[in-house]
Amino acid sequence: MFKALVLNQDDGKTTAAVQELSHSDLPDEDVLIKVDYSSLNYKDGLAITGKGKIIRNFPMVPGIDLVGTVEESADSRYSKGDKVVLTGWGVGENFWGGYAQYARLKADWLVPLPEGMEPIRTMQVGTAGLTAMLCVMALEEGGVTPDKGPVIVSGAAGGVGSVAVSILSGLGYQVTAITGRPETAEYLKNLGAQEIVTREEMAEPARPLEKQRWAGAVDTVGDTILGRILAETDYDGVVAACGLAASFKLPTTVMPFILRNVRLQGVDSVMCPFERRQQAWQRLQTQLPENAIGDIAQIISLEQLPEYAEQITNGQVKGRVVVDLNQ
Numbered sequence: 001m002f003k004a005l006v007l008n009q010d011d012g013k014t015t016a017a018v019q020e021l022s023h024s025d026l027p028d029e030d031v032l033i034k035v036d037y038s039s040l041n042y043k044d045g046l047a048i049t050g051k052g053k054i055i056r057n058f059p060m061v062p063g064i065d066l067v068g069t070v071e072e073s074a075d076s077r078y079s080k081g082d083k084v085v086l087t088g089w090g091v092g093e094n095f096w097g098g099y100a101q102y103a104r105l106k107a108d109w110l111v112p113l114p115e116g117m118e119p120i121r122t123m124q125v126g127t128a129g130l131t132a133m134l135c136v137m138a139l140e141e142g143g144v145t146p147d148k149g150p151v152i153v154s155g156a157a158g159g160v161g162s163v164a165v166s167i168l169s170g171l172g173y174q175v176t177a178i179t180g181r182p183e184t185a186e187y188l189k190n191l192g193a194q195e196i197v198t199r200e201e202m203a204e205p206a207r208p209l210e211k212q213r214w215a216g217a218v219d220t221v222g223d224t225i226l227g228r229i230l231a232e233t234d235y236d237g238v239v240a241a242c243g244l245a246a247s248f249k250l251p252t253t254v255m256p257f258i259l260r261n262v263r264l265q266g267v268d269s270v271m272c273p274f275e276r277r278q279q280a281w282q283r284l285q286t287q288l289p290e291n292a293i294g295d296i297a298q299i300i301s302l303e304q305l306p307e308y309a310e311q312i313t314n315g316q317v318k319g320r321v322v323v324d325l326n327q
């Protein structure tokens with residue numbers, strides 16, 4: 001028997017409870033994994049609280065990412081004792097996920113732990129951090145180098161935002177952070193943000209084109225903030241958009257695209273191909289400043305998840321939350 005957080009539906013309302021499961025309850029997939037750590041992402045918050053239509057089949061073990069050790073594998077790529085990390089592919093949404101001491105998953109979904117990376121570090125980074133790295137890669141591929149000028153990160157004190165600020169400043173970019181929580185200014189400066197601008201200022205609806213301020217951007221929130229970022233992006237700049245913490249709307253015009261050659265690059269981590277994931281994980285191992293991660297992440301137990309899920313959906317969680325399955 002082992003512990004898991006199980007979601008059910010009761011009269012259309014999502015309920016979450018820690019339960020005892022047995023191995024025979026697990027889905028029939030290639031690889032049995034003993035889970036060491038999972039993490040809490042915005043999407044997990046929506047799933048656990050039922051505030052977002054993330055889960056359609058109940059009962060469900062949520063948790064969109066995990067790190068653990070292979071116990072049994074029917075696939076020749078993995079054998080007992082291998083350390084693996086998983087993010088995305090609909091795990092924790094359509095397939096049972098990381099909030100359990102054991103998981104059965106498809107071998108295709110797994111990535112071997114990067115050489116020299118501690119298991120806990122992969123979940124300190126988690127889906128949010130992997131997405132932050134994919135956004136940084138998108139800026140680089142669009143030609144946004146540190147010498148091009150300042151870059152801006154929205155939702156900066158959140159999971160994706162914190163890791164993005166940290167990676168970008170470590171790579172030598174001049175980073176401006178947008179936050180709605182002035183009390184996180186010190187934290188963001190420690191992660192490497194050189195300037196802080198308020199959410200209020202950036203959420204003001206923009207004219208089609210505003211004064212050019214940013215060589216590039218990582219946007220985790222959408223809506224008028226993304227609209228304003230696009231209107232303020234420099235000629236030839238790139239905006240990597242990965243989130244909707246404000247909303248899924250995007251009030252903008254074609255003007256930044258047709259008059260300033262601005263590129264809006266969408267970033268998805270869920271279906272990201274294996275090679276690109278592996279590359280992003282390798283880079284996270286070497287390019288996320290070591291001192292940052294301790295500041296970014298806190299550790300909680302399975303039992304604390306419902307409380308933290310409520311907080312993350314209210315924009316009240318700072319940085320990253322690791323879930324220790326053995327606590």
Ligand code: NDP
Pocket residue numbers: 040041042043127128131154155156157158159160161178179180181184199220221225242243244245246247267268269270312313314315316317319
């Ligand atoms: P967090 O909740 O940790 O961070 C979101 C941050 O956004 C908050 O901390 C807050 O930052 C800011 N924020 C919250 N509400 C609002 C609002 N109403 N208006 C403006 N800003 C707001 O979430 P994550 O970092 O885990 O995820 C961020 C987004 O990225 C989510 O929408 C998530 O779904 C998406 N995502 C997408 C992925 C993909 O593959 N495309 C993968 C992972 C995440 P502050 O307090 O600093 O203002």
